[in-house]
Amino acid sequence: MLKxxxxxxxxxxxxLFLVSVVVFLMVRIxxxxxxxxxxxxxxxxxxxxxxxxxxxxxYGLNDPLIVQYLRWITGIFKGDLGTSIITHKTxxxxxxxxxQYTIILALGGTVLGSLLGVIAGIIAATxxxxxxxxxVMVISMIAVSVPSFFLAMLLMLLFCLKLRIxxxxxxxxxxxxxxxxxxxGLGAIGMISRTTRSSMLDVINQDYxxxxxxxGVSKTKIITTYAFKNAFIPVLTAIGLRFGSLLAGxxxxxxxxxxxxxxxxLVNSVNGRDYPAIQSTVLVLSFSFVVVNTLVDILYxxxxxxxKIK
Amino acid sequence: xxxxxxxxxxxxxxxxxxxxxxxxxFFMAIFGPLFFPEGPLEQNLxxxxxxPSLEHPCGTDYLGxxxxxxxxxxxxxxxxxxxxxxxxxxxxxxxLGVLAGYFGGWVDSVISRVIDVLLAFPGLLLAIVxxxxxxxxxxxxxxxxxxxxxxxxxxxxxGVVLTNKDAQYxxxxxxxxxxxxxxxxxxxxxxxxxQMIVNVTLNLGSAILTSSSxxxxxxxxxxxxxxxxxxxxxxxxxxxxxxxxxxxxxxxITLVVMxxxxxxxxxxxxxxxxLKNTK
Numbered sequence: 001m002l003k004x005x006x007x008x009x010x011x012x013x014x015x016l017f018l019v020s021v022v023v024f025l026m027v028r029i030x031x032x033x034x035x036x037x038x039x040x041x042x043x044x045x046x047x048x049x050x051x052x053x054x055x056x057x058x059y060g061l062n063d064p065l066i067v068q069y070l071r072w073i074t075g076i077f078k079g080d081l082g083t084s085i086i087t088h089k090t091x092x093x094x095x096x097x098x099x100q101y102t103i104i105l106a107l108g109g110t111v112l113g114s115l116l117g118v119i120a121g122i123i124a125a126t127x128x129x130x131x132x133x134x135x136v137m138v139i140s141m142i143a144v145s146v147p148s149f150f151l152a153m154l155l156m157l158l159f160c161l162k163l164r165i166x167x168x169x170x171x172x173x174x175x176x177x178x179x180x181x182x183x184x185g186l187g188a189i190g191m192i193s194r195t196t197r198s199s200m201l202d203v204i205n206q207d208y209x210x211x212x213x214x215x216g217v218s219k220t221k222i223i224t225t226y227a228f229k230n231a232f233i234p235v236l237t238a239i240g241l242r243f244g245s246l247l248a249g250x251x252x253x254x255x256x257x258x259x260x261x262x263x264x265x266l267v268n269s270v271n272g273r274d275y276p277a278i279q280s281t282v283l284v285l286s287f288s289f290v291v292v293n294t295l296v297d298i299l300y301x302x303x304x305x306x307x308k309i310k
Numbered sequence: 311x312x313x314x315x316x317x318x319x320x321x322x323x324x325x326x327x328x329x330x331x332x333x334x335x336f337f338m339a340i341f342g343p344l345f346f347p348e349g350p351l352e353q354n355l356x357x358x359x360x361x362p363s364l365e366h367p368c369g370t371d372y373l374g375x376x377x378x379x380x381x382x383x384x385x386x387x388x389x390x391x392x393x394x395x396x397x398x399x400x401x402x403x404x405x406l407g408v409l410a411g412y413f414g415g416w417v418d419s420v421i422s423r424v425i426d427v428l429l430a431f432p433g434l435l436l437a438i439v440x441x442x443x444x445x446x447x448x449x450x451x452x453x454x455x456x457x458x459x460x461x462x463x464x465x466x467x468x469g470v471v472l473t474n475k476d477a478q479y480x481x482x483x484x485x486x487x488x489x490x491x492x493x494x495x496x497x498x499x500x501x502x503x504x505q506m507i508v509n510v511t512l513n514l515g516s517a518i519l520t521s522s523s524x525x526x527x528x529x530x531x532x533x534x535x536x537x538x539x540x541x542x543x544x545x546x547x548x549x550x551x552x553x554x555x556x557x558x559x560x561x562x563i564t565l566v567v568m569x570x571x572x573x574x575x576x577x578x579x580x581x582x583x584x585l586k587n588t589k
Contacts, residue, residue, distance in 0.1 A: 018427045027443070161550045266438065
């Protein structure tokens, strides 16, 4: 088991390295450079040549690319993600202050979506091709199709503006977290319930399920103990992927509910062309995504011993 | 009905409904201007923020523009962005997938690493990064959608090529001296067409979601263009007083996205009956 975990962790290194190189280069291939874009060079209004040159020197943009990359990467290992060009605060403090909100939303959304999705998927598989199945499939089809920002607006309209039972903007109490989490959770139901359903159906059609039936094991017991346990791996992937992408994908919901998470920081940085901030935020988000996916892979090893051998 | 694919597709009623809805939106996108000659930017300051009525079935917005007209013109933008983005992305993806699967070795390693990197950016993040680099606007949204759809199709095509590569008929083609290029175009690509069609259809749906999300964040198509996501962005501020301004464009996005996945699922079952039997 330890060997398997180590191997998966080692496989992580090249991917993370490549991602960091790509993120680094992306920001460098921008037409024009951040300093000129930030201060402007239009006649009269913009900063003088000397100021721009001084700023370029200050941010180290005149050094060779490889030097810039190494400086950036060693900085990251020391916990230094650079300084925002706009707010002049260190990006590390910005992100640590904001990460908690994003994690609350992503975790809450994943847990809620998984609970509802797995139950819905089991119902659909148990009543395959009957009314229950059809209802669940229609709901999950709608859930994957509604854009999260539209769903968020509908919920806000109903609970904040019409019924007035929940606060709409900000993140100052636990009640503020309800609607964002419900939005993300409902969005997650679609994929999780579909995965659960098809994976359960796979197992239900296996020989050993038929044998269990022939031995007179009750249907409830087959579904809850045998079928679900074996069907769980694909479901786990779906849940893990969902959590990983919610870390980044909470952006829409954060924007609507005005929550100071990572997503809003990213959108603000993009709008303000704050390249150091964009670079580090994207790196942190994609690193978390890749790491979460690896952890899910490692979990497989515990759930299903067959995985380790491959 | 003679054609078994068509027969299987029609048997799935929901997919047919999806196809009808899509056709309706295509019709709107192509012929909309004939029915709504006044255009999506026509303001009428005497009719600001009106609810749905006979004259304005979806109401008017905060500048007195007719929302139905804007939705119809928005269909044009959404279809244009998602089709040009997904088709160009899929072309690149197919080329990459074929190269990786057919030649293997270091070509495969390099391409697979590139795909891995693209997949390391979760969900919308990749699209946001691209518009962050290139700037916002319709053209760059298309580039973002294109890059967004590369990995899934490249992976799928690579898999198909790998399973077909060692088939006897490929060996036979090699023996009679056909060039790699000819083998790829004549034998390998046609064999994966059905899966490509399904993949493109499903990608079109997510492209609509992605582009409208970008526009909603203010990073994609810019106002006053009647892109659906951009309309919802503006509607956010008047949600309490004029909810219809958000509801109708939102329904339009949902319907189109849902129809693409319904049609995609239907096509999968129709084109690949084996797959359905195993379920």
